[in-house]
Amino acid sequence: DSGSVTASPRQQDTEYLCPVQIGSPAQTLPLDFDTGSSDLWVFSTDTPRSEVNGQTVYDASSSSSAKRLSGATWKISYGDGSSSSGIVYLDTVTVGGLTVSRQAVEAAKQVSSSFSRDTSSSGLLGLAFSSINTVSPNQQKTFFDNAMPHLDAPLFTADLKHNADGRYNFGYIDKSAYTGSISYTPVDNSQGFWGFTATVDGTDVTGIADTGTTLIYLPDSIVTSYYSQVSGARYDSSNAGYIFPCGSSMPDFSFNVGGGGGGGGTVTVPGSYVNFAPTDQTGQTCFGGLQSDSSIGISIFGDIALKAAFVVFDGGNKQLGWAAK
Ligand SMILES: O=C(Cc1ccccc1)Nn1cnc2ccccc21
Numbered sequence: 001d002s003g004s005v006t007a008s009p010r011q012q013d014t015e016y017l018c019p020v021q022i023g024s025p026a027q028t029l030p031l032d033f034d035t036g037s038s039d040l041w042v043f044s045t046d047t048p049r050s051e052v053n054g055q056t057v058y059d060a061s062s063s064s065s066a067k068r069l070s071g072a073t074w075k076i077s078y079g080d081g082s083s084s085s086g087i088v089y090l091d092t093v094t095v096g097g098l099t100v101s102r103q104a105v106e107a108a109k110q111v112s113s114s115f116s117r118d119t120s121s122s123g124l125l126g127l128a129f130s131s132i133n134t135v136s137p138n139q140q141k142t143f144f145d146n147a148m149p150h151l152d153a154p155l156f157t158a159d160l161k162h163n164a165d166g167r168y169n170f171g172y173i174d175k176s177a178y179t180g181s182i183s184y185t186p187v188d189n190s191q192g193f194w195g196f197t198a199t200v201d202g203t204d205v206t207g208i209a210d211t212g213t214t215l216i217y218l219p220d221s222i223v224t225s226y227y228s229q230v231s232g233a234r235y236d237s238s239n240a241g242y243i244f245p246c247g248s249s250m251p252d253f254s255f256n257v258g259g260g261g262g263g264g265g266t267v268t269v270p271g272s273y274v275n276f277a278p279t280d281q282t283g284q285t286c287f288g289g290l291q292s293d294s295s296i297g298i299s300i301f302g303d304i305a306l307k308a309a310f311v312v313f314d315g316g317n318k319q320l321g322w323a324a325k
Pocket residue numbers: 034036037078079080081082124210212213296300
């Protein structure tokens with residue numbers, strides 16, 4: 001089996017949403033595919049009306065294939081402080097033509113304000129490792145884990161784009177989607193994430209490939225050195241990050257992966273991607289797409305980095321492949 005689904009950017013690439021079919025007859029919800037978490041959760045008829053703000057909701061009672069997972073609950077919080085929790089159904093889930101029949105669909109009974117405010121997203125589809133799925137008492141598998149045994153190849157690929165529709169493919173590598181060769185590097189999934197080591201200016205950086213995080217968060221030394229090249233750039237505590245004049249031409253940001261025998265491959269994030277967004281309506285000052293990881297405790301290669309590459313998330317061999325495009 002295989003699947004292929006469009007990933008549409010929202011609000012300056014802050015997130016990418018994909019249409020997912022749930023239940024019988026199919027209910028299509030736009031979900032944020034997130035390689036940084038492992039719960040598939042949705043706004044539902046169980047979500048308080050006061051917390052629903054235009055989102056499409058899942059109604060288990062109108063799905064003939066939905067079965068309540070008796071006694072199961074879930075509760076998740078993300079690094080940015082957002083959170084949600086609720087109950088669990090098993091139902092049929094289809095992504096880009098790829099169907100999993102008994103997928104844990106986590107219906108929200110509570111969502112935090114940032115999710116309520118995000119009117120375009122009906123929830124998340126976790127693509128990290130099932131070891132960090134939050135369903136209790138019986139942990140559940142991710143869509144990818146459930147699908148993997150049926151896939152032509154035990155992998156999925158992420159091809160996110162700047163201000164344009166990209167694609168997630170499951171079970172195959174589309175050779176027309178990238179240029180040159182794919183450089184592979186081992187994955188450390190001990191924390192449940194797609195952890196890997198890259199080299200930036202000769203310094204090894206261990207971080208995670210996280211489609212659910214908008215920006216890149218790296219060690220202070222690397223970030224300070226990058227912004228030292230931009231006149232007027234500074235760390236601004238009120239914005240909690242590096243800012244600079246919006247007219248600045250930003251240097252490209254490159255990192256190397258798979259440095260082994262073959263010398264590995266270089267991913268180059270265009271400077272224009274690092275000029276992320278204005279900090280206010282005047283458009284004078286802009287917020288950087290590369291920020292320090294010191295308040296997070298982990299380095300994150302988020303969408304700003306991922307959209308500069310074609311990325312293979314290889315669950316069979318536990319490796320990450322990176323290619324230019
Ligand atoms: O939570 C994080 C990482 C993060 C971002 C900013 C500061 C500290 C940590 N990303 N993320 C990954 N999946 C997510 C889903 C929702 C919200 C954030 C999500």
